Amino acid sequence: MKKINWDEIHSSLEKWRKRLQDEREKDGEEKEPAVTTVAERYRHDPWAVLVSTILSLRTKDDVTLKSSKRLLARAPSPQKMAKLETEEIASLAYPAGFYHTKAVNLKKIADILIKQHNGKVPRDMDELLALPNVGRKTANLVLIEAFGLPGICVDVHVHRISNRCGWLCSKTPEETEMILRKTLPKKYWKGLNALLVLYGQNLCRPLSPYCSRCVISRHCKQVNVGRKR
Secondary structure, three states: OOOOOHHHHHHHHHHHHHHHHHHHHHHOOOOOOHHHHHHHHOOOOHHHHHHHHHHHOOOOHHHHHHHHHHHHHHOOOHHHHHHOOHHHHHHHHOOOOOHHHHHHHHHHHHHHHHHHOOOOOOOOHHHHHOOOOOOHHHHHHHHHHHHOOOOOOOOHHHHHHHHHOOOOOOOOHHHHHHHHHHHOOHHHHHHHHHHHHHHHHHOOOOOOOOHHHOOOHHHOOOOOOOOOO
16 A cells, blocks of 8 residues: 655645635634634633533534533533533533533533542543543544643544545544554644544535545545545
């Protein structure tokens, strides 16, 4: 298998992101994915990152930002969240996808953090995975954005683009993560998700990707790409 030039891929994506950020700044739009934006606004507070990451699942960025702001204003800590009724949490989380289920889980998580972790979000993968509705994507994002620890957050965009480009061949995001942990230089682990989420939302879309505008086309095999623009 041809060696992947990760340095060139990362450099090309970073330059593209900078151009996109400059354009968005002129238009007054958010420059980063929702969870990264929340992390920066709340000074990388672990609770804020955890809450926004859970709300972001199956939810558009603009909705995640608004829901996170409302909910964190009422529940800036696990202790405050635990005092809220589930229905109020759901109302504040609306219209995030599956908002009622997320409300139930957030209240459970708050109780667990208070009883088992002194009211603090753990900085350990296994302890995070033991929390309700927290999978590897959420756990990795918390470790990266809240604690600055190395991790590879693989969501649908990272999984799709990695397979589409032919950097790996996997069936699940979890499998993609494990392969990337072996092949991707560690210096690029933290930033991979933010780069590929933006790229997947704007150019490398699930259907009819903008291949004509791709900045990493030299490194993409266009696996299973049908219609493209």
